[in-house]
Each structure stands twice: as C-alpha cells, then as structure tokens.
C-alpha cells in the first residue's frame with residue numbers, strides 16, 4: 001500500500017513538473033524570438049560596381065546563411081545588409097564580394113577576379 005502511494009505521488013510530481021517545464025519552454029521560445037530580432041544588425045557597405053548585373057551578382061553573393069536582407073543600389077553603390085552577427089560576419093561577406101570582383105572598403109578584388117567581370121561591370 002505504501003509503495004502504491006509513493007508511486008502515485010511520483011506520477012503526480014512528474015506530471016506537474018512536466019507541465020511546468022512545457023510552459024517554461026514556450027516562454028523561453030518567445031523570449032528567444034524577441035532576442036533574435038534585436039540581434040539583427042544593419043550595415044551599409046560601399047561596394048564598387050556599375051549596373052543591374054552587378055546588383056544581381058552582389059546581392060546573390062551577399063545573401064549567405066544568416067543574411068536576411070541584401071540590397072545594393074546602382075546609384076549610391078551602397079549595399080544595405082541586414083544580418084545575424086552570431087551567424088555571419090560582415091568581413092566574410094566582404095571577402096566573398098571581393099572574390100567575385102567587387103571592391104569593398106576592407107577587401108579589394110584581385111586583378112584576376114576583376115578582369116573576369118563582364119565589360120558592363122568594369123568600374124575601375
């Protein structure tokens with residue numbers, strides 16, 4: 001009889017703790033969602049280029065995992081980047097852009113990368 005009582009108590013205790021931990025999980029998820037929004041960083045980076053083809057190339061190159069927005073203006077040559085700094089670094093994106101032929105303030109495209117750009121994209 002004593003064993004059954006203990007068993008029942010154990011079940012009740014388990015159910016209660018399971019319920020409360022489930023609630024806690026929901027709560028922390030909500031908190032995390034908020035933090036994620038706050039953690040996004042917006043950065044304006046000058047990226048050399050010319051035309052719509054450059055725009056497509058730059059935005060495609062910049063849109064790696066962790067980047068929610070990459071928008072390059074043919075007028076101002078500024079790339080607006082919205083990204084999660086815990087997932088991706090601005091430096092890494094700039095390196096990638098330089099690798100496909102576009103100069104950024106921190107990384108310059110090699111002559112080889114630059115020369116492989118189509119004629120309309122030559123900005124130097």
Ligand SMILES: [Cu+2]
Pocket residue numbers: 049050051052053054055120121122
């Ligand atoms: Cu171009």
